[in-house]
Amino acid sequence: GRHELTVGTDLNWIRWTPDNLGIGRTWSFSTGAPFNAADRSTYPFQFSRALAPTYDDISSTEHSVYFDDRWLVTSDLTLNVGVRYDVQTGVFNPDLLEMEVPEIRIAERVFRPAGRLNPALFPFFDGSTRGDKNNFGPRLGFAWNIGGDGRQVLRGAYGVYYNRYRATGANRAELNPESFLVIISNPNYPDPYQGRDPYALAAASRNFTIQGNDNRNPHTHQFSVGYSRQLDANTAASANATYAKGRNQHTQIDRNYFASAADRAAGIRPFPQYGQVTEGRTDGELAYAALEARLERRMAKRWQMLASYTLAWAKVNGEGLPADHLLPLSDYGYA
Numbered sequence: 001g002r003h004e005l006t007v008g009t010d011l012n013w014i015r016w017t018p019d020n021l022g023i024g025r026t027w028s029f030s031t032g033a034p035f036n037a038a039d040r041s042t043y044p045f046q047f048s049r050a051l052a053p054t055y056d057d058i059s060s061t062e063h064s065v066y067f068d069d070r071w072l073v074t075s076d077l078t079l080n081v082g083v084r085y086d087v088q089t090g091v092f093n094p095d096l097l098e099m100e101v102p103e104i105r106i107a108e109r110v111f112r113p114a115g116r117l118n119p120a121l122f123p124f125f126d127g128s129t130r131g132d133k134n135n136f137g138p139r140l141g142f143a144w145n146i147g148g149d150g151r152q153v154l155r156g157a158y159g160v161y162y163n164r165y166r167a168t169g170a171n172r173a174e175l176n177p178e179s180f181l182v183i184i185s186n187p188n189y190p191d192p193y194q195g196r197d198p199y200a201l202a203a204a205s206r207n208f209t210i211q212g213n214d215n216r217n218p219h220t221h222q223f224s225v226g227y228s229r230q231l232d233a234n235t236a237a238s239a240n241a242t243y244a245k246g247r248n249q250h251t252q253i254d255r256n257y258f259a260s261a262a263d264r265a266a267g268i269r270p271f272p273q274y275g276q277v278t279e280g281r282t283d284g285e286l287a288y289a290a291l292e293a294r295l296e297r298r299m300a301k302r303w304q305m306l307a308s309y310t311l312a313w314a315k316v317n318g319e320g321l322p323a324d325h326l327l328p329l330s331d332y333g334y335a
Contacts, residue, residue, distance in 0.1 A: 002072040006082075010064040017057050018172060025049045027189070035189065047187040051202055052111040052180035055104055056172055060090030062164065068139065076145040086135045086162040088217060093171050094130040097122065101175055112176060121177040123271065124210060124255060124279070132216040135162045151230040156223075163218040166250060170211030170280025181207040183276045205275035210255070212281040220246040220286065234300040239293050246286030250319050255279040257325040264326075284317030285332065 028046040036042045068082030093099070096117065103114035119125075141157035173179065180202040184192050193201065226240035256277040258264035271277070290312035297305040318331040 004070040004072075006066075006068040006070070008066050010062070012062040013059070014061070015057070015059045017055070019053075019055045020050075021053045043186070043189050045186060047182070047184045047192040049182045049198070050179055051182060051198055052176070052178075053104055053106060054172070054176045054179060055102065056175050057102070058090065058172065058175075060088065063087050063089075076148050078143045080139065080141040080157070082139040084137045084139065084162075086137065086217065087133050088165055089131075091165050091171050092130040092132070092215065093174055093211065094127040096125060096127060096174055099175070104176075111180065112178065117175070117177060121208070122174075122210065124213070124277075126213040129213045130215070132165070135217055135219070136160075137162055137219070153228045154226070155228075156225040158221070158223050161220050161222060163220075165215065165217045165282070170209055170215075170278075173209035173278075173280075174211060177208045177210075178206075179208065181209075183207045206273065207275040207277070209278040209280065212279050212283075215280070215282040216248045218246060218248045218250065218282060220244045235295070235297045237293075237295050239291070242288070242290045242292075244286070244288040246284075246288075246316075248282040249284030249286050249317060251281045251284040251317050252319065252321050253279050253281060253328065254321060254325055261326060278321065284319070286314070286316045288312070288314045 026046075026048045027044045028048075029042075029044050031042060033039075033042050064084060064086045066082060066084035068080060071079045071081065073079055097119050098116065100115060101112060101117065103110065104112040137160040139157070139159040141155070141159075143153060143155040146152040146154055180199060182192075182198055182202045183205065184201070188194055222242070222244045224240065224242045226238060228236055228238040230236045254276050256269050256271050256274050258268065259270055263269070269275075290310055292308060292310045294306070294308040296307075297303075314335040315333060316335045322328040322331045324330060
């Protein structure tokens with residue numbers, strides 16, 4: 001009759017076995033000026049390098065189920081009502097301290113012993129708050145044939161859309177807490193070690209990466225409205241507006257950063273036994289707005305045409321470490 005019902009389900013099983021020797025080096029500069037040994041402003045402000053190999057065997061699943069009703073209310077008005085549920089497992093590591101990890105070694109050097117991870121390396125861990133299982137995304141839309149002659153259509157929609165929680169960074173790094181990550185602030189260039197043993201530096205600084213206990217799947221609330229009008233038998237014009245507001249977007253923060261500017265000047269960290277503790281988070285925001293105008297002529301008398309223009313802007317939080325941990329909100333801006 002007037003209802004067209006749709007039900008669907010989706011299951012993705014992903015087995016990820018990353019294997020990396022970890023030989024990459026990263027220099028971070030605050031200027032694009034050429035390096036000048038006599039000018040400290042041209043020196044890098046940070047050097048980082050992972051000295052240890054990594055290997056992991058990570059399995060994750062993504063389950064989804066949805067229901068939709070396309071309802072012909074009248075001959076000129078159609079409604080779409082639906083809901084989708086998404087859940088992702090195997091990426092939040094709620095049982096991190098119970099997991100058995102394989103040994104990683106090169107020759108006689110053991111970078112990660114087999115068995116369970118050392119709980120002392122995770123002072124911030126709380127598995128009871130990890131995971132995200134309430135991802136219900138409602139959908140509502142309409143299309144209205146204005147005047148009933150098919151020459152004008154007004155349509156609109158709203159929905160909540162959940163995205164994949166990216167498991168390639170923090171959750172994998174948690175499995176390799178003692179990954180011998182060297183991070184040197186204000187290093188010398190081009191030799192950051194200055195004759196010191198890189199492995200001794202890594203063991204002394206204890207830099208590592210974790211993920212936030214309250215991390216959730218990123219999602220957006222999306223709104224759209226559009227109007228189309230037939231101009232002649234072969235030509236139509238349309239205008240469409242879209243707005244999206246995102247929550248739980250990916251960010252990072254140094255969980256062991258200095259509590260104040262005075263502590264930063266004195267080099268006093270909250271947990272002096274550790275160096276930089278990079279925590280992958282999902283507390284970022286996103287905003288996007290766009291207006292599109294379109295003129296289209298379908299194929300007739302051996303020619304066709306399409307002209308369109310989109311005016312848009314987007315704002316996001318940076319996905320890396322903030323430029324200033326004492327002012328993290330300042331990283332939210334135009335993308």
